[in-house]
Amino acid sequence: MASAILDNMYNYYLTTYGKSTVSRYDSHKKSELRSVYNNIVKINKESPLYKIKDSADAQKFAIDIKEHARDLKNVIASLSTGDSLAEAFQKKIAVSDQNDIVDADYVGNGDSDENTNSFQMEIKKLASPQLNYGNYLKDDQLAFKPGSYSFDLNTSSASYEFQFNVNPDDTNRSVQDKLAKLFNTASIGIHADVKEDDSGHSALVLTSRKTGLKDDEDFLFQILPGTSNESIQAMDKLGINKVTDAASNSVFLLNGTEHSSYSNTFTINNTFEVHLKAVSPEGRPATLGFKANVDAVADNIQELVDSYNSMVDTANEYRESQPTSQKLLSDMSGVAQHFKNDFEAIGLIINSDSTISVDRDLLADAVESDDAAESFHVLNRFKNALSAKANQASLNPMQYVDKVIVAYKNPGKNFATPYITSMYSGLMLDKYL
Numbered sequence: 182m183a184s185a186i187l188d189n190m191y192n193y194y195l196t197t198y199g200k201s202t203v204s205r206y207d208s209h210k211k212s213e214l215r216s217v218y219n220n221i222v223k224i225n226k227e228s229p230l231y232k233i234k235d236s237a238d239a240q241k242f243a244i245d246i247k248e249h250a251r252d253l254k255n256v257i258a259s260l261s262t263g264d265s266l267a268e269a270f271q272k273k274i275a276v277s278d279q280n281d282i283v284d285a286d287y288v289g290n291g292d293s294d295e296n297t298n299s300f301q302m303e304i305k306k307l308a309s310p311q312l313n314y315g316n317y318l319k320d321d322q323l324a325f326k327p328g329s330y331s332f333d334l335n336t337s338s339a340s341y342e343f344q345f346n347v348n349p350d351d352t353n354r355s356v357q358d359k360l361a362k363l364f365n366t367a368s369i370g371i372h373a374d375v376k377e378d379d380s381g382h383s384a385l386v387l388t389s390r391k392t393g394l395k396d397d398e399d400f401l402f403q404i405l406p407g408t409s410n411e412s413i414q415a416m417d418k419l420g421i422n423k424v425t426d427a428a429s430n431s432v433f434l435l436n437g438t439e440h441s442s443y444s445n446t447f448t449i450n451n452t453f454e455v456h457l458k459a460v461s462p463e464g465r466p467a468t469l470g471f472k473a474n475v476d477a478v479a480d481n482i483q484e485l486v487d488s489y490n491s492m493v494d495t496a497n498e499y500r501e502s503q504p505t506s507q508k509l510l511s512d513m514s515g516v517a518q519h520f521k522n523d524f525e526a527i528g529l530i531i532n533s534d535s536t537i538s539v540d541r542d543l544l545a546d547a548v549e550s551d552d553a554a555e556s557f558h559v560l561n562r563f564k565n566a567l568s569a570k571a572n573q574a575s576l577n578p579m580q581y582v583d584k585v586i587v588a589y590k591n592p593g594k595n596f597a598t599p600y601i602t603s604m605y606s607g608l609m610l611d612k613y614l
Contacts, residue, residue, distance in 0.1 A: 197244075207255065220576050221576055227592065229586050229589045230590070231587055232585050243581075246578040247575060250572075250575040252491065257488075275469060276471065276472045278468045281459060282304060282459050282461050283458060284458070287471070288451070288452065289452040298470055299471070300435060300449070301437075302434065302435055302455070303434040303466035303467070304433045304457050304461045305433055305439075306430075306431055307431050307459070308428075308431035308444050310391065311389040311424060312387070312388055312424075313387040313422070313424055313425055314376075314386050314426075317384045318353035320377075320381050322352065323356075325347045325418065326411065330345055331412050332422075334369065334371075334405075336402050337395075345360060353383070354375070357384075360373065360419075360421075372387070374388070387404075394430065395443070400427065403422075404421055406422065431444070445457040445458075475545045479544055479545065482539060482544065483541075490537060493513050493535050495509070496513065503581070503583045504583055505584075506581060509574070510535060513567075514535035516566045517563075518531065524537075527543065527559065528543030528544035528545075
C-alpha cells in the first residue's frame with residue numbers, strides 16, 4: 182500500500198513538474214543551504230506532533246505548495262538584483278520579432294557594460310540529435326529464441342553494458358517495449374520509443390537527448406552486440422545498432438557572419454540565451470533586442486502577479502479536500518489586501534477570489550508619472566512581503582495540509598529531532614490513521 186502511494190506521488194510530481202526548467206536562482210551557496218536547514222529544524226523543534234489525514238489530495242497539495250512557492254521565490258529573486266527600487270522592476274526583457282523562428286531570454290546581470298542592444302539572426306539549420314531507427318518486426322510473433330542477451334552502449338564519456346531476457350511467452354512487441362523501458366529508466370541521455378506502422382509491425386527507435394557533434398566525434402552513442410552469436414543475431418534483428426541520422430550542429434548567421442553551435446539553445450555575449458526553433462525564410466533574418474522600458478516593467482510586474490495568483494489558485498483548488506488551505510489563502514491574500522488602496526492607483530486590481538489583475542494602461546501611467554518613485558516603493562514593499570510568505574511556505578508546506586494533532590510539545594524545553602527535518606522531505610503520509 183505504502184509503495185503504491187509513493188509511486189502515485191512521484192508520478193504526479195514528474196508529470197506535473199518534471200519538465201520544469203531549472204533557474205539560476207535554484208542554485209545556492211553553502212551558507213544559504215545551511216540557513217534553510219537550520220530554519221527547518223527550528224520549525225520542527227517547536228511544532229506539535231501530528232499525522233496527515235487520509236486524503237488522496239494531501240500529497241498533491243503539499244507538492245503544489247512547494248513548487249509554486251519555489252517559482253514565486255525565483256521570480257522575486259530575479260527582481261531583486263537592481264541597486265534601486267526602480268531598477269528592480271526595470272529588469273531587461275529580451276524580445277524577438279520572429280518568435281516562431283528564434284526567441285531569447287535576457288540572462289545578463291544588468292551591468293552597464295552590456296552594450297549588446299540588438300542583433301540579427303538568420304537560421305540556416307537546426308541542431309539535430311542522433312537517431313537509430315530499428316527494424317520493423319511483426320508485433321504478435323517472436324523472432325528471438327528465449328534466453329539471455331546482452332549489448333554494449335558507448336558514449337564519448339562512458340560505456341554501459343545492458344542485459345535483457347526473452348521469455349517463451351514474449352512477442353516482438355513485448356521485447357521492444359521491454360528494451361524501451363530499459364533505455365528510458367537508465368538515465369543515460371537516450372530516449373527510446375516504439376513506432377508502429379499500419380500493417381501490425383513495430384520498430385524500436387532511439388534518439389539522443391543531446392544534439393550536435395564535436396570535430397573529433399563520429400557519434401553521440403554507439404551500440405555493439407555482446408560477443409555471443411545469439412546476441413549478435415538478436416541485434417541484427419532489432420537493428421538499433423545502425424545510425425539512421427547522425428547528429429548535426431546548428432548553422433546560423435549572426436549579423437551576417439556564419440556561426441554554428443552543438444545545440445539549439447546557447448548564449449550570446451553572456452547577455453542573451455537564444456532558442457532556435459525553425460529555419461528562417463531565405464533572406465529574412467530575425468531581429469532580437471530589448472523591450473521598451475515601460476513594457477519591460479509591465480511584464481516584470483505581470484510575472485510577479487502571475488506567481489502570486491498561482492499560490493492563491495492552489496489554495497482555492499484544494500478548499501474542499503483540504504480545509505486548512507484557507508490558511509494559505511489568508512496568508513497570501515492578506516499581503517495583497519494590505520496594499521489594496523495603493524494598488525488601485527497603479528493599476529493592480531484585487532479580484533473577488535483574491536487574485537490580482539493588471540491594468541497595463543494605468544500601470545504605464547503610474548511608472549511614467551512624476552510620482553513613479555512612490556509607485557516603485559509600493560511594488561517593492563509588496564515584493565518583499567510576498568518573499569517572506571513564500572519562504573515560509575517553502576520551509577514548511579505541511580503547515581497548510583489537513584492533519585490530526587497527536588501531541589503538543591512543552592514550549593521551550595524541546596530538542597531538535599534531526600531525523601524529522603521536514604514531513605515534506607519524505608511525504609511519509611500515514612494511510613492507516
